[in-house]
Amino acid sequence: MGYINAIIILGGINVIAALGVAILTGYTGLFSIGHAGFMALGGYMCAIMVMEFNVPFAIALLIGGTFAGLCSFIIGYPAFRSRLRGDYFAIATLGFSEAIRLVLNNTYEVVGGAFGYMGMSTLTTLPVILIAVALALYFAHMFVTSQYGKNCIAVSQDEVAAQMMGVNLLRTKLIALFISAFYAGVAGGLLGFYMAYLSPSFFSITRSSDLLAAVVFGGIQSLIGPFITAFVLIAVPELLRFFAEWRLVVYGLLFVVVMLFRPQGLLGYVEMNFAFARRWWSKLTAKKDTSAKGGAA
């Protein structure tokens, strides 16, 4: 049972981070290969808040996320201002995450350097992760269906056309980046308080590739696609141990194959939707004709 628990919790953490990447890469069309850096920022900030300042876990998670979001402007502003799409930004994210790892690895004062930040307790339990994933999915859904989300989609489709329709490119991209980094930061905090310690090696380029893989396979402009694949990509290497070391080779091959044959990904452009649940619910309530006090989720 503990084993299944571990897979669900690690999968859930990956899902939250992947939803952040989905907002940035899937919806806004910006390519990040350094989200592990934001996870590290959020994770360490959250850990420091809880351990040094006795901040409650939930609030510390939000602080960690916000901190990661604010730090994302360091690369977001110069890269987006130059108005060249994609490439600058992707390189900047990669450089940023490597820079953060370098600093964490060599700062021994508070964060413990290469040994990691130790002595944390396990606060991320199954109920916590389920609530966190549900909230993350709900807010991501609200975001992408809001006006801001529509701006993001417009930017990903055609920047020039979006600008002509009055979309502020810089602002839209920065908002998407902030939210995306926020998600990564919260995921980092959850990861730290599940593993009970944080080490810079958690946040290597491999983790960024994993997150990107989840979004590429799951599908562009979809939340439910990356949601499923982010979970599957954690569970499969766990269940098939022999596959673990070949994982990245296979991901690489699949990246190319997916782009060649199904570039929209598994569930590209498929929006998550609860219409079927609402229909069931209305059928149920219509038959029984009770005053549904509990309220639908």
Add this chain to the structure above:
Amino acid sequence: MELFFQQIVSGISIGAVYSLLAVGYALVYSVYNFTNWAFDAFMAFGAFMAFYAISLFFMPFWAAALISIVLTIVLSVGSERLAYRPLRLRKAPRLFMMISAMGANLMIVNLLNLIFGGSFRRFPVDAAKPFFIGNVSIGRMDLLAGAISFAILALLWWFLYRTKPGLGVRASSIDIMTASLMGVNNDAVAFIIFAVTGALSSVAGVFYGIKYAVFPYMGLVTIKAMIASIVGGLGSLPGAVVGSLILGVLETLVAGYISSTYRDLFSFLFLVIILLFFPNGLMGKSGDEKL
């Protein structure tokens, strides 16, 4: 003062190696408007091929380098055929090209890691005996790397500006559609570009392997080359060379006088500062898209 000159020479030599990679990025970017992320894998592949040609088959250095160049060209052109060309013909969005390139990179690097193992290998070349100009000592390999890199860049310049196929490449970099209407063979241009960039990355991989070590993730240094090509202005070849030399010298000076641990942090800060004050790089064209 000797130390300072030594740093400058060493910086120019590593900058020359960066410039091979940066020019490769710039060349692909100028024609196809996307960054060839698989470059980092080509570089590691080239270094590994040369390493094994010497250590397993006891080839002389020049023969090993030649074999590595040929094999890397095959890999580079092959990856263009398999991973990029179908997307290009379909006029797929750039995001897809980037993901495809990223996938090729992920696959090749991790294959190298699985097949050869992740250990650091010393390149089996005798790089000892520096020679002296006054009191400034210069590593022989530093000098060789710098000299060969500049020779290759000169050759590339001659090819692009003085030959007919070079004219085709330059025409394609201005507008690939119009160039093909004027009778430039698009596929031939793609072949030339990926063959040239494959050769460049292989040479850079060999020199970098000699200076530091040969290992599967050595290609991570291509971040520096990307930074250099952005500093110089994406898509500009002279810009890529200038950016690389500035970055190489800056890095060795930081490593020598401030902190060798935080060397990479400074290169990254440099990128952010350049992007803030020169959004198009030092020599780049305006990046604004126009209708």
